[in-house]
Amino acid sequence: MDENENNKENKIMKLAMKPDILKKIIIGLVSIIIIILIFGAGIFIGETKARFSYRWAENYQRNFAGPRGGFLGRFPASPDGDFIESHGVFGQIIKINSDLVIKGQNNIERIVLISTSTVIQKARQTITKDDLKVDDNVTVIGSPNDQGQIEAKLIRVF
Amino acid sequence: MRQDYQTLFNNLNSPELPEGIFDKIIRAIYREQELHQTKKIFFSFVAMLVVSLAALPFSLLMLINQIKTSGTYYFISAALSDFSTFVNLWRNFSLAILESLPIIGLVVFIISLGLAVFTLKLFLYKKRMLFGYLKRNFNFA
Numbered sequence: 001m002d003e004n005e006n007n008k009e010n011k012i013m014k015l016a017m018k019p020d021i022l023k024k025i026i027i028g029l030v031s032i033i034i035i036i037l038i039f040g041a042g043i044f045i046g047e048t049k050a051r052f053s054y055r056w057a058e059n060y061q062r063n064f065a066g067p068r069g070g071f072l073g074r075f076p077a078s079p080d081g082d083f084i085e086s087h088g089v090f091g092q093i094i095k096i097n098s099d100l101v102i103k104g105q106n107n108i109e110r111i112v113l114i115s116t117s118t119v120i121q122k123a124r125q126t127i128t129k130d131d132l133k134v135d136d137n138v139t140v141i142g143s144p145n146d147q148g149q150i151e152a153k154l155i156r157v158f
Numbered sequence: 159m160r161q162d163y164q165t166l167f168n169n170l171n172s173p174e175l176p177e178g179i180f181d182k183i184i185r186a187i188y189r190e191q192e193l194h195q196t197k198k199i200f201f202s203f204v205a206m207l208v209v210s211l212a213a214l215p216f217s218l219l220m221l222i223n224q225i226k227t228s229g230t231y232y233f234i235s236a237a238l239s240d241f242s243t244f245v246n247l248w249r250n251f252s253l254a255i256l257e258s259l260p261i262i263g264l265v266v267f268i269i270s271l272g273l274a275v276f277t278l279k280l281f282l283y284k285k286r287m288l289f290g291y292l293k294r295n296f297n298f299a
Contacts, residue, residue, distance in 0.1 A: 045256050088254025090232040105229060119243060139232045141250045153247050156236045 048144075052086030056110075056148030063111050063148065064101075084108060086144035093136045096129075099149070102138065111149040112140050122157040132157070196291045199284055206277040213270035221267040224260030233258060 056063075089112065091104035100112040114120075120127050132138075132155075142152040225231050233254045237244040244251055281288065 041256065045253070048253070049257055085229070085254065085257040087250050087257055088229065088233050090229040105227070121240065121243075139229075139236045141233070141236065141247055141254050143250055153250055154236065154243055156239070158232070 046083070048086055049083035052144045052148065053083040055144070055146060056084055059148040064109060082106075084110070086150070088139070088141050089150060090139040091137070093132060093134050093138060096132060096134060100132070100138075100140075100152075100155075102140065111147075112142065112155070113145070113149055113151045114155070115151065118142075118152045118155060120155045120157070127157070196287055199280070200288055200291050203277065203280055203284070203288060206273060206280070210270060210274035210277050213266075214274050217263070217267040217270040221260065221263040224263035228260045229258045230255060230260065 085105075089102055089104045089110045091102045091110075093100055094103045094109070095101035099114060102110050102112055104110050114129050118129075120129060120132065122131070137158045139156045139158065140150060140152050141154040141156075142150040145151055233251065237251045237255070
């Protein structure tokens with residue numbers, strides 16, 4: 001009985017020690033880890049976008065003073081069935097108040113909050129909020145808040 | 159009707175098999191199998207070549223177009239234009255780029271690129287076989 005088990009173990013060890021099989025096992029494991037990482041990143045990104053889209057739709061009336069599509073329009077929902085990016089926006093400035101309203105991809109309005117720590121750049125120069133104008137094309141990098149707005153960390157004017 | 163049909167062939171000399179006939183038969187079978195396999199590889203190669211040549215430029219254009227419209231291009235360009243800001247805000251930059259990645263375009267492009275690379279690899283490994291087949295069957299110089 002013991003001899004049989006020893007033989008089995010020896011066979012397994014010999015099989016595992018073969019360089020080709022070992023190489024294939026390592027490649028397989030690395031591939032599985034990469035697939036799991038990509039899948040995990042996809043889930044994380046999807047969740048973040050879905051959460052932001054929900055908050056954006058929930059707060060649409062408060063942020064933009066009226067329902068999306070007018071007062072007789074449909075109930076606010078995620079635009080075109082797709083989720084909105086929460087950590088960045090690029091597009092045209094359509095309104096400047098204490099914050100910015102940007103018309104982004106698919107004509108979706110996004111509120112971008114500017115704080116004292118927000119870096120605003122044009123080419124190589126750092127500019128201030130007062131230098132921003134309506135119709136400027138900007139790229140914003142920031143983080144989402146609970147009101148479906150983006151707290152800007154970098155605004156780059158193109 | 160002959161009555162001795164059961165013993166008709168008994169007195170005939172059984173013909174001698176030519177020498178080496180067995181080897182010749184085996185060789186002929188092997189050659190036929192090889193030809194069949196070459197034909198299969200050749201037509202698979204032609205099909206993959208046509209599909210990859212048609213799909214690769216189309217998928218590349220689709221990917222470039224999607225990168226431009228999704229904003230990925232602008233986020234990458236903003237990251238590259240000021241490296242120190244990128245280092246400070248790397249997490250937000252990474253998430254913005256990942257969120258805007260055109261997944262469908264990327265997957266289609268990677269699949270067609272993989273197919274093109276596989277076709278090229280098949281050609282490089284089997285070029286002698288493929289040219290031999292062309293020479294034999296289509297008088298290809």
